[in-house]
Amino acid sequence: GQNIDQPTEMTATEGAIVQINCTYQTSGFNGLFWYQQHAGEAPTFLSYNVLDGLEEKGRFSSFLSRSKGYSYLLLKELQMKDSASYLCAVIYGPPDKLIFGTGTRLQVFP
Amino acid sequence: DSGVTQTPKHLITATGQRVTLRCSPRSGDLSVYWYQQSLDQGLQFLIQYYNGEERAKGNILERFSAQQFPDLHSELNLSSLELGDSALYFCASSAGTGEGNEQFFGPGTRLTVL
Numbered sequence: 001g002q003n004i005d006q007p008t009e010m011t012a013t014e015g016a017i018v019q020i021n022c023t024y025q026t027s028g029f030n031g032l033f034w035y036q037q038h039a040g041e042a043p044t045f046l047s048y049n050v051l052d053g054l055e056e057k058g059r060f061s062s063f064l065s066r067s068k069g070y071s072y073l074l075l076k077e078l079q080m081k082d083s084a085s086y087l088c089a090v091i092y093g094p095p096d097k098l099i100f101g102t103g104t105r106l107q108v109f110p
Numbered sequence: 111d112s113g114v115t116q117t118p119k120h121l122i123t124a125t126g127q128r129v130t131l132r133c134s135p136r137s138g139d140l141s142v143y144w145y146q147q148s149l150d151q152g153l154q155f156l157i158q159y160y161n162g163e164e165r166a167k168g169n170i171l172e173r174f175s176a177q178q179f180p181d182l183h184s185e186l187n188l189s190s191l192e193l194g195d196s197a198l199y200f201c202a203s204s205a206g207t208g209e210g211n212e213q214f215f216g217p218g219t220r221l222t223v224l
Binding site for chain 2: 048
């Protein structure tokens, strides 16, 4: 079956760097998304990776290794507002299907 | 504001009933996705439509159905409701068919089945 694993919870300090890992086992791979979701709100798109390597977007970067079935989201210069759940999602197939991990709840402390 | 609208915001109904959730995508977006998010199961992809046609299917129950209309709005129909169907239902839209396209999520419809 298809599976995505992420740590359930992480904590970090304001101003620090945190890396959230995601491993996946899917039949076929067509891309990986990272989303941020604050409690009670809709998810918002952070990044998309389809090729191996690092994609940088301001304070957030996402890395993908397709051969290892592995991705990480790197958050730099953490701010209190970064406290949220971070969801890893993979498009696999054909036919295209999308599966989400259960999310990593990040708490940033002063 | 993502530009995706969902109605109603809240819905309370009883077991065995049928409800319809409505979604209007962002202007110009052709793809609509439906998700279910419950406390114990995280975000579950249900189904995707692209320009009126079903494009991808996730773990959508047979009691659930969806469609996308010519004006691109979409409806998710949930029937024979069970207590376990209580969840937040999100709709999202994207410009293309999905791969690499950023999805914009609506605010969700909170369904409570009593």
